[in-house]
Amino acid sequence: MYASVLAxxxxxxxxxxxxxxxxxxxxxxxxxxxxxxxxxxxxxMCISWSGAKKGDRALDLCCGSGDLxxxxxxxxxxxxxxxLLAASSELHFLCHLEWIEGDxxxxxxxDCYFDAITMGYGLRNLVDRQKALREIFRVLKPGSxxxxxxxxxxxxxxxxxxxxxxxxxxxxPVASNYGLSQEYEYLKGSIAEFLTGxxxxxxxxxxxxxxxxxxxxxxxxxxxxxxxx
Ligand SMILES: C[S@@+](CC[C@H](N)C(=O)[O-])C[C@H]1O[C@@H](n2cnc3c(N)ncnc32)[C@H](O)[C@@H]1O
Numbered sequence: 001m002y003a004s005v006l007a008x009x010x011x012x013x014x015x016x017x018x019x020x021x022x023x024x025x026x027x028x029x030x031x032x033x034x035x036x037x038x039x040x041x042x043x044x045m046c047i048s049w050s051g052a053k054k055g056d057r058a059l060d061l062c063c064g065s066g067d068l069x070x071x072x073x074x075x076x077x078x079x080x081x082x083x084l085l086a087a088s089s090e091l092h093f094l095c096h097l098e099w100i101e102g103d104x105x106x107x108x109x110x111d112c113y114f115d116a117i118t119m120g121y122g123l124r125n126l127v128d129r130q131k132a133l134r135e136i137f138r139v140l141k142p143g144s145x146x147x148x149x150x151x152x153x154x155x156x157x158x159x160x161x162x163x164x165x166x167x168x169x170x171x172x173p174v175a176s177n178y179g180l181s182q183e184y185e186y187l188k189g190s191i192a193e194f195l196t197g198x199x200x201x202x203x204x205x206x207x208x209x210x211x212x213x214x215x216x217x218x219x220x221x222x223x224x225x226x227x228x229x
């Protein structure tokens with residue numbers, strides 16, 4: 001039903017969904033639909049907070065379908081280089097970048113190696129977030145930044161209620177229509193088990209980052225942690 005309502009309101013988005021996509025491509029298009037395209041701006045903000053610039057060596061962790069990686073590669077340009085790391089291969093493009101299958105908890109890179117690191121919708125799902133952040137700290141050059149985009153665990157009851165309503169009544173039902181309910185059903189529980197912005201700031205502080213700032217975006221539904229080594 002929600003898909004039909006959205007189809008009436010946003011016919012072009014729905015048309016886009018009607019082509020034949022692979023599972024991760026479906027997810028990508030579904031994210032466009034469910035966020036009304038806003039996830040693209042959040043990802044641009046995430047890249048901008050990473051401080052990545054022309055000629056940098058950058059890393060995108062938990063890269064998934066690679067849309068953050070693609071934006072990162074535009075930032076560093078042809079003089080720069082981008083490594084992208086995920087637990088399994090989901091990419092169907094971006095073959096000019098170096099894709100590495102690996103574990104974010106045990107990064108296969110030397111100390112002080114990267115000028116900028118990004119991670120989108122990855123930290124919340126990792127079994128040991130502190131270890132992942134310690135690894136990021138280790139491979140970042142001093143003075144460089146990590147920018148981490150994810151769902152926000154808000155401290156506001158109003159935002160939490162609205163976020164839960166969106167997930168229960170819109171996101172999961174729409175995803176179910178495309179056979180992707182499992183991929184979205186876990187979100188509510190994983191956000192509840194995630195850390196608030198303040199807790200994330202304290203965690204990176206403890207690890208040794210010199211500056212940490214968590215920004216609430218998307219009406220408080222999303223958050224972006226930025227930390228400088
Ligand atoms: C929800 S997707 C994020 C996709 C993408 N970054 C985005 O913003 O749309 C989560 C990604 O984390 C990866 N992942 C999960 N556990 C991981 C681990 N321990 N090490 C590296 N990547 C991991 C998965 O393979 C998947 O690519």
